[in-house]
Amino acid sequence: MKIAILGSGGREHALVNQMSLSKKTTKIYCIPGNAGTCHLAENVNLNLDNFESIYDFILKNKIELVVVGPEKPLVDGIADFLQEKKIKVFGPNKVLSQFEGSKTFTKNVCKKYNIPTAKFNILKNLKESIKYLNQVKFPIVIKADGLAAGKGVYICENLEKSNEAVKEIFDGKFGKADQIVIEEFLEGEEMSFFVISDGKSFKQFNTAQDHKRVGEDDTGKNTGGMGAYSPSALINKDLEKKIIDKIIEPTFKAIRDFGEEYIGFLYAGLMIKNNEPFLIEYNVRMGxxxxxxxxxxxxxxxxxxxxxxxEQKLNQSNVDWSDKKSLSIVLCSKGYPESYEKNVEIKNLNKIKNNKNNFIFHAGTISKNDKIFANGGRVLNFVSISESYLEARKSAIDKIKDLNWGGGFFRKDIGFKAID
Structure with a gap:
């Protein structure tokens, strides 16, 4: 089967890698891909905003399945566009992609369907927001309404920081802002809970814990993610049932009430307190x-x-998992998540080989003249599979040390809540 995977990050390299393991896969194209995907797929340098050029390529190359990696094309309606042209595509439509594309959309669904979430208010302008902030208890969470690459959430300890945050959002830091969400700060531990859906049914697709803050001990600015481990150390049968009964099932009821069918990954970002789940946000793709x-x-x-x-036959498929532990560490460009130097060469990378328990997934890399360069903030993902989180972390760090790239940095404490 000929497959196209859209995107250029570490997630897309992992999707390409997993697809390459199927005996039914005959050819993979990655649009546009990176310096890692090109070893398993043919990279195709097309703009993900240009749906027509993507469709022309799909048609010309007789591609049978399209898997959409990142959120922006989904929010912009690429699934609808391709489905109208009878192309098989994995990813939700434009209406349902609002679960990620609009924080206010998700919050209003939570309110209507009694999904546990932080108490919130939707504010329409800067003046209204500043007036409201004078009445709240701190800390408080302020969210840009639209897509912000994982960086549009501010946890504010005082009025001064809160005023700065709303000014930044309404001044257009994440694009035009017509409204923001201000919500209570929830204490607890975060967890990522994934399901996969065919429009009629869904199955759980494992759990993880991401590490958003740039600094060790979860300090510093928010990032797209500095590392993760799976499965989450928080998950248990009782909690899993609560998540499905209180959050996932009501969400799919809302989807049915919209008259829609959800095909794709649904990623619930949760806060867990005393074994009770609260929805922080939804994403409409894999994390x-x-x-x-x-x-x-x-x-x-x-x-x-x-x-x-x-094909809406998920109930006929098995989704089986290894009982081992997995941990990833992201190697970032020095300076990230602020400004960083681009086109920095990464030497020795080809000497470090993947095996069944150790993987390097490329994120912000490009290949030029048989050399590999960093061209993004998050550059490489070092993933290790082991019997324990501690062993997996040690193995991933050893691989990073083997690479010995002077242009990067990483968190050495990924998984600390499960390990230490």
Whole structure:
């Protein structure tokens, strides 16, 4: 089967890798891909905003399945566009992608369907927001309404920081802002909970814990994710049942009430307190770096699962997992998440080989003249599978040390809540 995977990050390299393991896969294209995907797929330098050029390429190359990695094309309606042209595509439509594309959309669904979440208010302008902030208890959480690459959430300890945050959002830091969400700060531990859906049914697709803050001990600015481990150390049968009964099932009831069918990954970002789940946010695709952490644990044929979703036959598929532990560490460009130097060469990378328990997934890399360069903030994902989180972390750090790249930095404490 000929497959196209859209995207260029670590998540997409992991998707390509998992698809390549299926005996039914005959050819993979990655649009546009990176310096890692090109070893398993043919990279195609097309703009993900240009749906027509993507469709022309799909048609010309007789591609049978399209898997959309990142959120922006989904929010912009690429699934609808391709489905109208009778192309098999894995990823939700434009209406349902609002679960990620609009914080206010998700919050209003939570309110209507009694999904546990932080108490919130939706504010329409700067003046209204500043007036409201004078009445709240701190800390408080302020969220940009639209897509912000994982960086549009501010945890504010006082009025001064809160005023700065709302000014930044309404001044257009994340694009035009017509409204923001201000919500109570929830204490607890975060967890990523994934399901996969074919529009009629869903199955759980493992759990993880991401590490958003740039600094060790979860300090510093928010990032797209500095590392993750899977499965989450918080998960248990009782909690899993609560998540499905109180959050996932009511969400799919809302989807049915909209008259829609959800085909794709649904990623619930949760806060867990006293074994009770609260929804922080939804994402309409696999997480990054959670995808890189979770997929190597999958024992079932990934292509079979994705195909079953597109054909609404997920209930006929098995989704089986290894009982081992997986941990990923993201190697970032020095300076990230602020400004950083681009086009910094990464030497020795080809000398470090993947094996069944150790993977390097490329994120912000490009290949030029047989050399590999960093061109993004998050550059490489080092993933290790082991019997314990501690062993997995040690193995991933050893691989980073073997690379010995002077242009990067990483967190040495990924998984500390499960390990230390």
């Amino acid at each position: 990054d770096p959670e995808c890189q952490t979770i997929l190597p644990l999958l024992k079932s044929d990934f292509l079979d699962i994705i195909n079953a979703c597109c």
